[in-house]
Amino acid sequence: xxxxxxxxxxLKGLGKAYEESLLPVMERLGVELVELDDWNCCGATAYMxxxxxxxxxxxxxxxxxxxxxxxxxxxxxxxACYLVLNKxxxxxxxxxxxxxxxxxxxxxxxxxxxxxxxxxHPLDILVNDVGLDVIREKVVRPLTGLKVAPYYGCQxxxxxxxxxxxxxxxxxDRLLATLGAEVxxxxxxxxxxxxxxxxxxxxxxxxxxxxLLKEAVRRGADVIATICPLCQFNLDAYHDQIxxxxxxxxxxxxxxxxxxGLAFGLPESQLGLNRNFVRMKPLPAIPAKA
Amino acid sequence: xxxxxxQIMALVRADFKDEVLRSRSIWLCASCYACTVECPREIRIxxxxxxxxQRAILEGIYPKRFPIxxxxxxxxxxxxxxxxxTETLLVxxxxxxxxxxxxxxxxxxxxxxxxxxxxxxxxxxxxHRAQLAAMLDSDVRHxxxxxxxxxx
Numbered sequence: 054x055x056x057x058x059x060x061x062x063x064l065k066g067l068g069k070a071y072e073e074s075l076l077p078v079m080e081r082l083g084v085e086l087v088e089l090d091d092w093n094c095c096g097a098t099a100y101m102x103x104x105x106x107x108x109x110x111x112x113x114x115x116x117x118x119x120x121x122x123x124x125x126x127x128x129x130x131x132x133a134c135y136l137v138l139n140k141x142x143x144x145x146x147x148x149x150x151x152x153x154x155x156x157x158x159x160x161x162x163x164x165x166x167x168x169x170x171x172x173x174h175p176l177d178i179l180v181n182d183v184g185l186d187v188i189r190e191k192v193v194r195p196l197t198g199l200k201v202a203p204y205y206g207c208q209x210x211x212x213x214x215x216x217x218x219x220x221x222x223x224x225x226d227r228l229l230a231t232l233g234a235e236v237x238x239x240x241x242x243x244x245x246x247x248x249x250x251x252x253x254x255x256x257x258x259x260x261x262x263x264x265l266l267k268e269a270v271r272r273g274a275d276v277i278a279t280i281c282p283l284c285q286f287n288l289d290a291y292h293d294q295i296x297x298x299x300x301x302x303x304x305x306x307x308x309x310x311x312x313x314g315l316a317f318g319l320p321e322s323q324l325g326l327n328r329n330f331v332r333m334k335p336l337p338a339i340p341a342k343a
Numbered sequence: 344x345x346x347x348x349x350q351i352m353a354l355v356r357a358d359f360k361d362e363v364l365r366s367r368s369i370w371l372c373a374s375c376y377a378c379t380v381e382c383p384r385e386i387r388i389x390x391x392x393x394x395x396x397q398r399a400i401l402e403g404i405y406p407k408r409f410p411i412x413x414x415x416x417x418x419x420x421x422x423x424x425x426x427x428x429t430e431t432l433l434v435x436x437x438x439x440x441x442x443x444x445x446x447x448x449x450x451x452x453x454x455x456x457x458x459x460x461x462x463x464x465x466x467x468x469x470x471h472r473a474q475l476a477a478m479l480d481s482d483v484r485h486x487x488x489x490x491x492x493x494x495x
Contacts, residue, residue, distance in 0.1 A: 062428040066463045067456070091470045093426040098374045099418035102396040107479050111422065114478060136374075158478035207375035212389075219380045248373035252434060253410040253441075257371065290452055328459040 054182060056173075057124035058086035059115055059138070061131035061282075062094050068131070068282025070325025074310040075130055075175060077324075081191055081317050082183050086128060089118050095134040098248065106154040112141035113155045116172075117164040126171045128178055130310075132281035136208035138172040139215070174209050175310070176280060177216040180224045185231045193318035194339045195233025201312065202239040202274035203229060204265065206284040210243055219243070225309055229278060232316040237272045241265055246287045255294065262287045263295045266302035276333055277306040289330045305333040344368050348378065348388055355391070364399040370411040410441040423479060426469030431462050 064072040079086055094100075096111040116138060119127040129135050144151045145168055159166060179188065203225045210219050217224045220243055226236045246265060250258030266288060269277050279285045288306035295302060307329065314324040318339055326333060346354065346368040354363045363369065372392040379389045396415070399405045405412045417436045421428055438446050446453075456462040469475065 062467060063430065065427075065467055066430045067461050069461060093469050093475055094422045094428050096422065097418070097428075099415045100422060101374075101393050102412070102415040103400050103419045104482075105393065105397060107482050110478050110482055111475075114475060154482050158481045161477050161481045162474045207373075207377070211376035211380050212387075214380075243377075245373050245375035245377070248375070249414060250371070250373050250411075252437070253414055254371070258373075290455065293451055294448075328461055330455050330459070 054083060054178075055085040055087065055124060056126050056128045056178065057119045057122045057170075058088045059092055059095075059119065059127055059129040059134060060088060061129060061134040063131050063133075063282035067286050070328040071130055071282055071285070071308045071310065073323070073325035074308055074314045077319055078310050078313045078317060079175070081319070082179075082187065084178065084183060087122065087124065089115065089122070089127075092118060095129075095131075095137040097133040097137060101137070106151055108137070109141045109144055109151050109155055110158040112137050113145070113159060113166055114162065114164065116141065116168075116170065117159055117162075117166040120166055120170050121164075124170075126173050126178075128173055128175055130175050130280070130282075132206055132208040133283065135172065135174050136213070139213045142168060142172065143213070174216070174280070176209070176224045176228065180228055181216060185227060188228070188313075189231050192232055192316045194316055194336065196229075196312060196316050196336070197233045197235075199234045199312075199336070200237050200273055200275045201229050201234045202237050202269040202272060202277045203242055203309075204239065204269075204277050204279045204284060204288070204306075205242050206279065206281045207243060207245050207248075209280060225278065225280065228309065229312065232312060234312065234316075237269075237274045239269065239272060239274070241268050246281075246284045248283060248287075251287045251291060258287070259291055259295055259298065262291060263299050263302065266295065266304055267299075270302050270304050274304060276312075277304060278309045278312055279306055280309055292331055303331060305329055305331040307333055344371060348392075351395070352386070352388075352391070355395070361404070363395060364402065364404040365406070367406055367409065369395045369399065370405070370409065408441055410437060413437060413441045423476060424472070425466055426472050426475050427467040429463050429465075429467045431456065431464070432466065 060072055092115050096108040101108045205222050210222050229236050245261055247258030247261035285306055311324045345366050369392050374389055376389050379387050414437050
């Protein structure tokens, strides 16, 4: 299986560990992710706050580059990228004005975009294209006894819930259970982490982050699994400030792909786990083959 | 929050333009789309908040030294010149423009990022920057939120 791959800026910066774990896990499953040549920033939420049609132009360059590769789908792991690329597809379909602006911009660059190529998340690929049975076969170190809170955040499930439910998604729950982990009930799984408010208005943003951490601890989780680089950063990098304001909530937050890598027996040093502020406790050694 | 989302909607409908655009509340929307998915009247509240933010920036009306619109503008500029965002450099620019004292309270986080190899100091950039800039510059100004209106 071969897909066009749009990493987004975070996976080259604060979210490096996401890419470091995603690529070897996909490779182990025979999924080839081919990085788009010369992709640009998706625009995220900040760009959309300044100019809507320019935001769509920004996204459309990536969509056009992806179509040029001839791949069947474009895969993007970052929630903001996933949302913006899908949103642009919707706007191009629904708004003649946006369509006109984007067409003019594409013409300027000699690019073409038909609008047909689906934009998908790795979770969707893993569960619906690869399949849980294939994933189960690759597990050499089951995550038995590890209690995981599955945290999806907002923008992969809302407003375009293409492969899962907007309020109670279960794709990652099922995936983690397949790895042998114990998935704890986590009713806050699609609540907002605060997004960029943690940096701009810490009093407001960090309160949201704190609530998520506290609930995961209260539910007895050992670790929070996330699918978004901004969620991971917020839940991991502000423990000092949160502890000063509300008391400590010591729980690590890792990417679901890092947990997959551990279950597949990939070396911890190669999964970016050392990039965490709050480190995950090492798992027991791989059981010897019977 | 100065105004609840309901108050914002009511102020918009009653044409209290200045009150709405000066309100800090529109900037508090983090785009989680919970209200958009939930609204029984299918009002796309998130997109309306975007339209109000766009209008506030276009008209230069927003609370002085308020970091959220400053972040949005710095983000916009960095994308235009580099084609990509380098998060750590973006945050440093935000601190310089909005509140340099914030650097003092964040130094431990900065050191943590250096320690974990996540503090990127070299600008990420694309090769075809001129192409991207030409695409963005080919766009004429629209009424903020026109696409959301048509798509609704």
